[in-house]
Amino acid sequence: MSLNVSNLTVHHGAICAVNQVSLAVPTGKLAAIIGANGAGKTTLLRALSGLNKPTSGVVNWMGQTITGVKPEKLVRLGISHVSEGKSVIPELTVKENLELGAIWRKNGKEMKESLDQVVTIFPRLGERISQRSDTLSGGERQMLAIGRAIMSKPKLLLLDEPSLGLAPLVVEQIFQTIRDLTTEMRLTVLLVEQNAMGALKIADLGIVLNLGKVVAVNHAQALIEDPAVRAAYLGY
Amino acid sequence: MFILGGVVLYFLSGMVDELRVYQGATIAVYVIAISSIILLTGYSGQVSLGHGALMAVGAYAAAVLRIEFNLPIILCFVVAVLAAAIGGALLGAAAARLSGPYLAGTTLALAIGLPSLANQFAVLGGEQGLLFDVGFPPLALGEDFTQYKWFFWIAALAALISMWVVRNLLSSAYGRAWRAGRGNEVAAQLAGINTARSKVLAFTISAGIAGLAGALLAMTIGTVSPSAFPLALSFSLLTGAVLSGITTLGGVIIGAVVLVAIPEIADVVAHRLGSSESVTTNLPGLIVSGLLILTVLFVPNGPVEQHRARKAKHAAQHASSKKDKH
Amino acid sequence: MQLLNTLLIGITAGSIYALMAIAFVLVWRSTRVVNFAQAGMALLSTYFGYEAVSRIGSFWVALPVAMIGGALFAALVELILMRLLVKHASSGPIAGVAPIIATLGLLGVIRSVISMIWGGQDLRIVAPISNNGFTINGSTLVFSPLKLLVLVVVAVLLILLTILFQKTNLGLALRASAHAPEIARLSGVRVDSVRTLGWALAGAAGAVAGLFQTVNGNGNFSPDSIEFSLLLVSGFIAAVIGGLDSLLGAVLGGLFLGITISFVLMYVSSGLFFIAPFIILLIVLFIRPQGIIGVKAGRRA
Ligand SMILES: Nc1ncnc2c1ncn2[C@@H]1O[C@H](COP(=O)(O)OP(=O)(O)OP(=O)(O)O)[C@@H](O)[C@H]1O
Ligand SMILES: [Mg+2]
Numbered sequence: 001m002s003l004n005v006s007n008l009t010v011h012h013g014a015i016c017a018v019n020q021v022s023l024a025v026p027t028g029k030l031a032a033i034i035g036a037n038g039a040g041k042t043t044l045l046r047a048l049s050g051l052n053k054p055t056s057g058v059v060n061w062m063g064q065t066i067t068g069v070k071p072e073k074l075v076r077l078g079i080s081h082v083s084e085g086k087s088v089i090p091e092l093t094v095k096e097n098l099e100l101g102a103i104w105r106k107n108g109k110e111m112k113e114s115l116d117q118v119v120t121i122f123p124r125l126g127e128r129i130s131q132r133s134d135t136l137s138g139g140e141r142q143m144l145a146i147g148r149a150i151m152s153k154p155k156l157l158l159l160d161e162p163s164l165g166l167a168p169l170v171v172e173q174i175f176q177t178i179r180d181l182t183t184e185m186r187l188t189v190l191l192v193e194q195n196a197m198g199a200l201k202i203a204d205l206g207i208v209l210n211l212g213k214v215v216a217v218n219h220a221q222a223l224i225e226d227p228a229v230r231a232a233y234l235g236y
Numbered sequence: 237m238f239i240l241g242g243v244v245l246y247f248l249s250g251m252v253d254e255l256r257v258y259q260g261a262t263i264a265v266y267v268i269a270i271s272s273i274i275l276l277t278g279y280s281g282q283v284s285l286g287h288g289a290l291m292a293v294g295a296y297a298a299a300v301l302r303i304e305f306n307l308p309i310i311l312c313f314v315v316a317v318l319a320a321a322i323g324g325a326l327l328g329a330a331a332a333r334l335s336g337p338y339l340a341g342t343t344l345a346l347a348i349g350l351p352s353l354a355n356q357f358a359v360l361g362g363e364q365g366l367l368f369d370v371g372f373p374p375l376a377l378g379e380d381f382t383q384y385k386w387f388f389w390i391a392a393l394a395a396l397i398s399m400w401v402v403r404n405l406l407s408s409a410y411g412r413a414w415r416a417g418r419g420n421e422v423a424a425q426l427a428g429i430n431t432a433r434s435k436v437l438a439f440t441i442s443a444g445i446a447g448l449a450g451a452l453l454a455m456t457i458g459t460v461s462p463s464a465f466p467l468a469l470s471f472s473l474l475t476g477a478v479l480s481g482i483t484t485l486g487g488v489i490i491g492a493v494v495l496v497a498i499p500e501i502a503d504v505v506a507h508r509l510g511s512s513e514s515v516t517t518n519l520p521g522l523i524v525s526g527l528l529i530l531t532v533l534f535v536p537n538g539p540v541e542q543h544r545a546r547k548a549k550h551a552a553q554h555a556s557s558k559k560d561k562h
Numbered sequence: 563m564q565l566l567n568t569l570l571i572g573i574t575a576g577s578i579y580a581l582m583a584i585a586f587v588l589v590w591r592s593t594r595v596v597n598f599a600q601a602g603m604a605l606l607s608t609y610f611g612y613e614a615v616s617r618i619g620s621f622w623v624a625l626p627v628a629m630i631g632g633a634l635f636a637a638l639v640e641l642i643l644m645r646l647l648v649k650h651a652s653s654g655p656i657a658g659v660a661p662i663i664a665t666l667g668l669l670g671v672i673r674s675v676i677s678m679i680w681g682g683q684d685l686r687i688v689a690p691i692s693n694n695g696f697t698i699n700g701s702t703l704v705f706s707p708l709k710l711l712v713l714v715v716v717a718v719l720l721i722l723l724t725i726l727f728q729k730t731n732l733g734l735a736l737r738a739s740a741h742a743p744e745i746a747r748l749s750g751v752r753v754d755s756v757r758t759l760g761w762a763l764a765g766a767a768g769a770v771a772g773l774f775q776t777v778n779g780n781g782n783f784s785p786d787s788i789e790f791s792l793l794l795v796s797g798f799i800a801a802v803i804g805g806l807d808s809l810l811g812a813v814l815g816g817l818f819l820g821i822t823i824s825f826v827l828m829y830v831s832s833g834l835f836f837i838a839p840f841i842i843l844l845i846v847l848f849i850r851p852q853g854i855i856g857v858k859a860g861r862r863a
Contacts, residue, residue, distance in 0.1 A: 075750035104750030337596030349837035525670025
C-alpha cells in the first residue's frame with residue numbers, strides 16, 4: 001500500500017467535513033472517490049495535500065507519516081494536487097503555468113524534458129504555449145492543470161473534479177488520459193468526481209463518501225453493479 | 237445616565253487644580269473626536285486619516301465667523317459642525333465608491349494637502365492662523381469661575397450631547413445598517429440596505445462631530461492654525477479609538493484619557509531614565525504608535541470588549557460545568 | 563522650450579513616484595496590504611544612505627547601502643509584524659482595517675525612532691552631480707545632469723526588475739504567489755518566503771525613491787520632511803492609478819502623475835503643490851475607479 005489513511009478527521013470551524021475516514025490505495029492504482037455535494041471529498045483531498053490541517057488521524061505515504069506537512073514539502077515527496085475549479089493561473093502564460101509545476105526542481109534540463117513530455121500528452125497545449133492561459137477553453141484549462149501537476153514528477157496524483165463544466169466528449173477524453181497516465185507513469189491516483197459513472201469506469205477501486213464518512217469501498221466494477229450505489233449515485 | 241454624569245463632573249471640576257481642569261477640557265474634546273472615529277471606523281468600517289483635516293475645517297469655520305461677524309459662540313459651534321459635515325459629505329461621496337486602503341490613502345492625501353490651503357487665502361491667516369476667543373465666562377457663574385473651567389464646561393457639555401447623539405444613532409436603524417455593511421457589503425445590499433448611501437451618511441455625521449471637536453480644540457488653544465491639526469492628530473485619534481475598543485462606544489473615555497496622559501507619562505519616564513532631549517520629545521509619539529500596533533495585534537476589540545468576552549466565556553463555562561454535575 | 567522643460571521635470575519626478583508606486587505594488591501583491599509605512603521605510607533607508615555618505619563619502623556607495631538596509635528592514639517587518647497580524651487579527655470586526663492601522667502605527671514608530679537617533683534637524687545628502695540646468699542656445703533649463711542621472715538609474719532598475727520578474731524562476735514564483743498563492747504552494751513554492759522577498763524588494767525600491775527624492779529636492783531631509791509625506795501620497799496615488807496590482811501600471815501611473823503635477827504647477831498655479839495630488843486622485847477615482855490600467859477587481863479590495 002502506498003497511501004494509507006487512518007481515522008482522518010477534518011473540521012471547518014465547527015463543521016466536521018471529514019469524519020474518521022480510513023482508506024488505502026495500492027501503488028499504481030486509480031481510486032475514484034464519489035459522493036453527493038458536501039460529502040467532504042474536496043476537504044479530504046485538501047487534507048491529503050496539506051492545504052487543510054486535520055483535527056486527528058494519520059496519513060501515511062510510502063512508509064512516511066505526512067500528517068500536517070505543508071503542501072510545498074509534499075510536492076517534493078511526489079504528491080501533486082489539482083484543486084477544484086480554478087487551478088490554472090490566468091495571469092500567466094501556458095508555458096509559465098507548466099514551468100511553475102517544475103519550479104521546485106531547480107533544474108533547467110529536467111524542466112525542459114517534462115515540458116516536452118506534457119506537450120506530447122496534450123498537443124493542444126503545445127500549440128498555445130505562449131498564450132495567456134485565460135484565453136484557453138475549459139477543456140484546455142483542465143489539461144493545463146493536469147499538465148502542471150505532471151511537471152512536478154508526481155507519484156501520487158490528487159484530482160478534484162477534472163470533468164467540472166466540460167462537454168461530454170471532452171470529459172471522455174480527459175478520463176481516458178487520466179487512465180493512460182496512471183498506467184504509463186505508474187501513478188497512484190485519487191480521482192474525486194461528481195460524474196460517478198465515468199470515474200468508476202476508468203477506476204480500479206471506488207470509495208463512496210457520505211456526510212464525511214466512508215460508506216462503501218470496493219472494486220470499481222463491483223460498485224457499478226451494486227444496486228444501492230446505482231440508485232444513490234449513478235441515477236438508475 | 238448622562239445627566240448624572242454631568243452632575244458628577246460639576247462637583248469634580250470644583251475640586252481639582254487648574255491644570256487638571258484644562259486637561260479635563262482636552263479629554264472632553266478627545267472624547268468627541270474619538271467617538272466620531274468609532275462611528276466611522278468601528279461601525280461603518282471606513283478608515284479616515286482626514287479627520288484631523290475635518291477638525292481643521294470646523295475650527296476655521298468657527299473662527300472666521302467669530303472674527304468676521306462676531307457671531308455668538310454657540311452659533312459658531314453649530315456652523316463648525318455644518319461646515320465639517322459638508323466637507324465630510326463630499327469626501328464621503330468619494331468614499332462610498334472606495335473601501336479599505338483606498339479610502340485611507342485618499343483621506344491621507346487630503347490630510348497632507350489641506351493645511352497648505354491656509355496659506356492660500358488671506359482670510360485664513362496663513363501659518364500664524366486666527367485667534368479664536370470664546371469670551372469670558374458669564375459673571376453669573378461667580379468670581380472664582382476661571383477661564384479654564386469655562387472651557388471645560390463648554391467642552392464637557394458638548395461631549396455629553398454628542399455622546400448622547402452618537403449612542404442613539406448607533407442603536408438606531410442607521411447603526412444596524414452600518415454594522416451590516418461593515419460585515420458583508422453584498423449581504424447587506426441583498427437585505428435591502430443602500431450601502432453607498434449608508435456609508436456617505438456615516439461619513440457626514442462623523443465629519444460633523446469631528447468639526448465640533450475641532451472648534452472646541454481651537455477654543456482650548458485660543459488659536460486656529462495649520463500646525464494645530466497635523467497628520468499626527470489623525471493618527472492619535474485612530475489610536476485613541478482603537479484603545480477605546482473601536483467597535484464599542486462604551487470605552488471612549490479610556491482612549492481620551494490615555495491620549496492626554498501619554499505626554500505626561502512619557503515625560504516622567506524620560507526623566508527617570510535621564511534621556512536626552514530628542515528622546516524626551518519623541519517618546520510620546522513612539523508610545524502612541526507603539527500602542528496602536530500592540531492594540532491591533534493583541535486586543536483588537538479594545539479592553540472593554542475583551543473584558544466582556546472573557547466574562548461571557550467564563551459564565552458559559554460556569555453554566556456548562558454546572559450542567560455536567562446535574 | 564518651456565513645454566519641454568515642464569515635461570522633463572514631470573518625467574523625473576514621475577520616475578521617482580514610479581519607484582515608490584512599485585514598492586506599494588510589490589507589497590500589495592505579496593500580502594494584500596497597502597503599506598502606509600512605506601515612506602517611513604524610505605526615510606529610514608535615506609538615513610542609512612546618509613550614514614554611508616558621511617563615512618565613505620560617495621553617493622554610489624550610499625545607494626546600495628540604502629537599498630540593502632531598506633530591504634533588510636522591510637523583510638524584518640514582514641517576518642514580524644505581518645505574520646503577527648495574520649495570526650492575531652485576520653478575523654473579527656476590524657480585520658479589514660487592522661493592516662491599515664498597523665502600518666500607520668509602524669510609520670509613527672519609525673518616525674519617532676529616527677528622531678530619537680538622528681534628532682529632528684535637517685540633514686543633508688549632496689547630489690553626486692550638478693543640479694544646475696543644462697544650457698541650450700543660451701537659455702537655461704531646469705532639467706539638469708542630476709535629473710538625467712535619476713532617469714537613467716530608475717530606467718536601469720526597472721529593466722533589472724522586469725528581467726527578474728519575467729525571465730527568472732524567482733520572478734515566476736513571485737508572480738504565481740501574488741496571483742494564486744494556493745496553486746503556488748501546491749507547485750512547491752515556499753510562499754511565505756516569497757512574501758518576505760516581495761517586501762524586501764519593495765524596501766529596496768523605496769530606498770532608491772527616498773534618496774532620489776532627497777537629492778532631486780534641495781538635498782535636505784528630516785523626520786518631518788514634507789517631501790516624504792508627498793512621496794507617500796504620490797507613490798500611493800501612482801499605484802492606484804496603475805491599478806495597484808501591476809508593475810507596469812505603477813510605472814505608467816508614476817509618470818502620468820509626475821507629468822500632470824508638473825503641468826498643473828507650471829500652467830495653473832504653483833500654490834497647488836500639496837493639494838494637486840489629492841485632486842488628481844479624486845478625478846481618477848471618479849472617472850475610472852478601476853485605475854487607468856484597468857484591473858477587473860475594482861476598488862473594493
Ligand atoms: N472553507 C470552508 N469553511 C466552512 N465550511 C466548509 C468549507 N469548505 C467546505 N466546508 C463544508 O464542509 C463540508 C464538505 O465540503 P466539501 O467541499 O469537502 O464537499 P465536496 O464533497 O467536495 O462537495 P462538492 O461535490 O460540492 O464539491 C460541506 O458541508 C461544506 O459546507
Ligand atoms: Mg468538492
